[in-house]
Amino acid sequence: MNEIRTDRLVLRRAVAADLPAVHAFMSSPSAMRYWSTPPHESMAVTAPWFQAQFFSGDPGRDEWIIELDGRAVGNIGIWNMPEFGFILHPDVWGRGVATEAARAFVDHAFGAHPIDGITADVDPRNLASLRLLGRLGFAETGRAERTFHVAGEWCDSVYLKLSRPA
Template sequence: MSELRTARLVLRRAIPADILAMHAILSSPEAMRYWATLPHVSVAETETWFEAQFFSGDPARDEWVIVQDGQVIGNIGIWKMPEMGFILHPSAWGKGLATEAASAFLTYAFATYPIDAVTADVDPRNAASLKLLQRLGFAVTGAVENTFLVGDEWCHSVYLALPRPTA
């Protein structure tokens, strides 16, 4: 499958022309505040990330870009089976777009992969992402301190899981 459609979004496979839009997201300190790395400082850094994220051929990955009105506003997917992640440009926040994208992606993921659950790892300070995931039915399964060293700051993790829906 190469495209998922919602009322306002298209989730599709990345193409090289998406690099600059992704760089606008990944270089944003606001967007990257609770990410596992520092904001990107160069397009070359984003190009390296982009290649690994979308074109590595790793079967444990299944990544999509999120498009609204023809513009890439983020990405969503499984970066390491069965762990899902997502990031949106700050201009797309607060409009329900992450929920819309995640709902479509989760339906696809459970239809495509024989997994018992989709999991997530969220910085506990990221209240918006925690609220979104819990609204989608994810439940907290644990928490660990000092899981990521981002620059000189230790970040923590809250782990969540969404079990496969029953028929």
């Protein structure tokens, strides 16, 4: 499957021409606030990340571009089966894009992969992501302190899981 459509969005496989749009959100300090790395300082940082994220051929990845109104505005997927994640350009925050994309992706993931559940690792300060995952039915399975060291700052983790529907 190369495309998932919702009312407003297209989730699709990345193409090389998406690199500038992906760099726009990967270089945003706001978008990257709770990411596991600092904002990308240049296209030289984003280009190899983009290649690995979307074109590695790794069977443990299932990565998609989120497109709204013909513009790539985010990335959603599984990067380390079954760990789920997403990132959006701040321009589209607060418009339900993440929820709409996540619902569509979760349905796809359970249909496409023989997994018992989908997991997530979220910085506990990222309340918007925690609320979204809660609305999707993710339940907290644990917490850990000082799991990521990003730009001189230790970050903690909240671990969540969404079990395969019966």
